[in-house]
Amino acid sequence: MSERGAIVLLSGGLDSTTVLAIARSQGFECHTLAVSYGQRHAVELQAAARISQQLGAAEHRQMNVDLAAIGGSALTDSRIAVPQAATTGIPITYVPARNTLFLSLALGWAEVLGAPHIFIGVNAVDYSGYPDCRPQFITAFESLARLATRAGVEGGNLRIHAPLMAMSKAEIIRAGQALGVDYGQTVSCYQATASGAACGVCDSCRLRREGFLAAGVADPTRYT
Amino acid sequence: MSERGAIVLLSGGLDSTTVLAIARSQGFECHTLAVSYGQRHAVELQAAARISQQLGAAEHRQMNVDLAAIGGSALTDSRIAVPQAATTGIPITYVPARNTLFLSLALGWAEVLGAPHIFIGVNAVDYSGYPDCRPQFITAFESLARLATRAGVEGGNLRIHAPLMAMSKAEIIRAGQALGVDYGQTVSCYQATASGAACGVCDSCRLRREGFLAAGVADPTRYT
Numbered sequence: 270m271s272e273r274g275a276i277v278l279l280s281g282g283l284d285s286t287t288v289l290a291i292a293r294s295q296g297f298e299c300h301t302l303a304v305s306y307g308q309r310h311a312v313e314l315q316a317a318a319r320i321s322q323q324l325g326a327a328e329h330r331q332m333n334v335d336l337a338a339i340g341g342s343a344l345t346d347s348r349i350a351v352p353q354a355a356t357t358g359i360p361i362t363y364v365p366a367r368n369t370l371f372l373s374l375a376l377g378w379a380e381v382l383g384a385p386h387i388f389i390g391v392n393a394v395d396y397s398g399y400p401d402c403r404p405q406f407i408t409a410f411e412s413l414a415r416l417a418t419r420a421g422v423e424g425g426n427l428r429i430h431a432p433l434m435a436m437s438k439a440e441i442i443r444a445g446q447a448l449g450v451d452y453g454q455t456v457s458c459y460q461a462t463a464s465g466a467a468c469g470v471c472d473s474c475r476l477r478r479e480g481f482l483a484a485g486v487a488d489p490t491r492y493t
Numbered sequence: 494m495s496e497r498g499a500i501v502l503l504s505g506g507l508d509s510t511t512v513l514a515i516a517r518s519q520g521f522e523c524h525t526l527a528v529s530y531g532q533r534h535a536v537e538l539q540a541a542a543r544i545s546q547q548l549g550a551a552e553h554r555q556m557n558v559d560l561a562a563i564g565g566s567a568l569t570d571s572r573i574a575v576p577q578a579a580t581t582g583i584p585i586t587y588v589p590a591r592n593t594l595f596l597s598l599a600l601g602w603a604e605v606l607g608a609p610h611i612f613i614g615v616n617a618v619d620y621s622g623y624p625d626c627r628p629q630f631i632t633a634f635e636s637l638a639r640l641a642t643r644a645g646v647e648g649g650n651l652r653i654h655a656p657l658m659a660m661s662k663a664e665i666i667r668a669g670q671a672l673g674v675d676y677g678q679t680v681s682c683y684q685a686t687a688s689g690a691a692c693g694v695c696d697s698c699r700l701r702r703e704g705f706l707a708a709g710v711a712d713p714t715r716y717t
Contacts, residue, residue: 380589
């Protein structure tokens, strides 16, 4: 594995797709990882596999974790409804410890490949109020990763990259557009239909729609 | 959930069984979590469910993660042989980022339940050379957990307990015996048979056997 080897967490949504485009533009050899964790639809996982290939990743893998077994989120527990409007505080769509888990899985694969970089599309600006999307969380995980791993013990310099951290949704969209990302391929909706059409009313749809408006970019999303 | 609510990571082996006995003796309300991660045999998962009930846990759950998808360890990759003798350095039975992943899953469930405690059976004395069994790793994860979670953001005091950290295998066995643990129910072997019989030659068997010898306790393990 070269020093440019990277694991890129790729959900098939707008943010992680932009992260992959950024990592590729910076010359990283990208191994994309999608995590199936009991989210309500599989259409974003299919989008992730397609986008990985289109953006020139070296390989794509999907890992399955049944977070639905512990419930607690509207995204994994079918008994909890996805809210139709903006909320304050930490919303019910928050999946407990999701980014900690995703980064752990990426870290495991990074160790196996000997890849010193991990990319994740967390964002502290339009972050929906999730605690594990803040810069101090990423810094803490990087410290943990160096203690937790063979690479860290042997003096390797594992890095967690969160290139979207300080960007607004509009800035993310403009950055992706400049790199040629086709956002029509991405799926952000919390309750997309099997064909990938978005509800237009959930938090994720709302942030995305406002992002295209603020960026002055035509919204390619198919809404139901 | 009471302030004594705890997630206990329970593999069905000697160490985590002792941890459960200790947590119960300290009055914690224990929710045990076994993780099926593509390890070579399911007999330890069956042991975990049985032991959880015997030791009076409130409930037991199993989560499935296919770490075999990323390979890299003799414990999850059937193409890598389990070594038959002690090795130096980090051994091939090391599963990349395993404890980071296990703690992430426990953290997710802890959040859902509102349980402020997580117990894990890592040990830095007879630790087989795994980087994620050291005290600084546990401390780093505790810091991460407080940043990563709703409970942490809202001022909750999440704690990671590693009560075996400074104990020798003999001390662990004596502690468990004093609490009435039946070690004949536990499975430690990396390549146990379907009936739970141990190989007697892998690293884990060797440490366990030496532990019983040093503790002056009759070894109840069934060997092949």
